[in-house]
Amino acid sequence: MDESLTDVLAEYELAARSKLTQAAFDYIAAGAGDELSLEESRAAWRRYRIRPRVFRGVEGADLSTEVLGTELAMPLLVAPTAYHIVAHSEGEVETARGVSAAGGLMVVTTRATRVMEEIAAELHGPWWYQVYVVSDRRLTESLVRRAAGLGARALMLTVDLPYTGFKRRGHVAPVSGEQHLVNFGTHVTPGATLEEITAAMRQDESIGFETIAWLRDLTGLPVLVKGVLRGDDAVACLDAGAASVVVSNHGGRQLDRAIAPAVALSEVVEAVGGRAPVLVDGGIVSGTDVFVALALGASATMVGRPVVWGLAASGADGVRRVLDGYRNELDHAMGLAGVGAIGDFTRDLVV
Numbered sequence: 001m002d003e004s005l006t007d008v009l010a011e012y013e014l015a016a017r018s019k020l021t022q023a024a025f026d027y028i029a030a031g032a033g034d035e036l037s038l039e040e041s042r043a044a045w046r047r048y049r050i051r052p053r054v055f056r057g058v059e060g061a062d063l064s065t066e067v068l069g070t071e072l073a074m075p076l077l078v079a080p081t082a083y084h085i086v087a088h089s090e091g092e093v094e095t096a097r098g099v100s101a102a103g104g105l106m107v108v109t110t111r112a113t114r115v116m117e118e119i120a121a122e123l124h125g126p127w128w129y130q131v132y133v134v135s136d137r138r139l140t141e142s143l144v145r146r147a148a149g150l151g152a153r154a155l156m157l158t159v160d161l162p163y164t165g166f167k168r169r170g171h172v173a174p175v176s177g178e179q180h181l182v183n184f185g186t187h188v189t190p191g192a193t194l195e196e197i198t199a200a201m202r203q204d205e206s207i208g209f210e211t212i213a214w215l216r217d218l219t220g221l222p223v224l225v226k227g228v229l230r231g232d233d234a235v236a237c238l239d240a241g242a243a244s245v246v247v248s249n250h251g252g253r254q255l256d257r258a259i260a261p262a263v264a265l266s267e268v269v270e271a272v273g274g275r276a277p278v279l280v281d282g283g284i285v286s287g288t289d290v291f292v293a294l295a296l297g298a299s300a301t302m303v304g305r306p307v308v309w310g311l312a313a314s315g316a317d318g319v320r321r322v323l324d325g326y327r328n329e330l331d332h333a334m335g336l337a338g339v340g341a342i343g344d345f346t347r348d349l350v351v
Helices: 006-019 022-029 036-046 090-102 116-119 138-151 194-200 210-219 231-239 261-272 287-295 307-336
Strands: 066-069 071-074 074-079 127-130 154-158 223-228 245-249 278-281 300-303
Touching: 006 022, 006 307, 022 090, 022 307, 036 210, 036 287, 071 287, 090 116, 116 138, 116 223, 127 138, 138 210, 154 210, 210 223, 223 231, 231 245, 231 261, 261 278, 261 287, 287 300, 287 307, 300 307
Parallel strands: 074 300, 127 154, 154 223, 223 245, 245 278, 278 300
Antiparallel strands: 066 071
């Protein structure tokens, strides 16, 4: 490997701190409450140790895989993160350029600050769309149909944010009303007041398992449920029509002291029992973390903040460099551990 991803991320976070306003930096960096979940999410992956295999003749590991019919060059996706305009003037459009340069997959968020069509135009490979269900379901329906029409291959329903978790810093995103409304604007009722629009866009706290089938039936696309930390919830999601679950504590940004995804993953994988792919995000800051997640049974992983630090520090090239860093470290670890392909991962590789 030419460079350590740890060094790259430290360099980019430091650069972001110097480039961004304090409000913008804190919005990206913050965790909920006392930030215990934020810290523990990173630390939990580092507790695992690898049990390498020998005499496996691995020369250039195959990192490609498939999840829900989508071919991936590596088992790592760009997680949905809101308001990229906070980090870069071109926002999600610039992120998409970097993702495409790295041959990655981006999950475009409901809370994007650039027009969805502009983002999709820069994504030269498959992409997915993340869904927040808002009080006026017609808005969600319109956005979901719009994403599907633009080529989104799956929907990712986030369920751990009925309302925003308390943060001691960065609680409010430093974005304008126009930026916040950039994708909702064409779908709101003409002549609606600001108060009416705000009410219509509020998170729908009442959603239940039936929402999964509703989204699936709108477009026929597979629905992943993001924010699952328990095995029984994972099974209930699949029974309700989910095609996959994502083990996540929202990057430590919602409920402080929520269990770390690295800790929750094994229970969820066991409960799912091979019925569907299980993805995971939260605190994954190295290719070796990705290795551990795959050994624990994840089909793929997602990263959020590291990509945003790259975006803030160096635009599309920063995004590409971060994703390339994960790819190189995972390839390196697989080669040394005797794992030739993603399908060769087994639970006995880590302890």
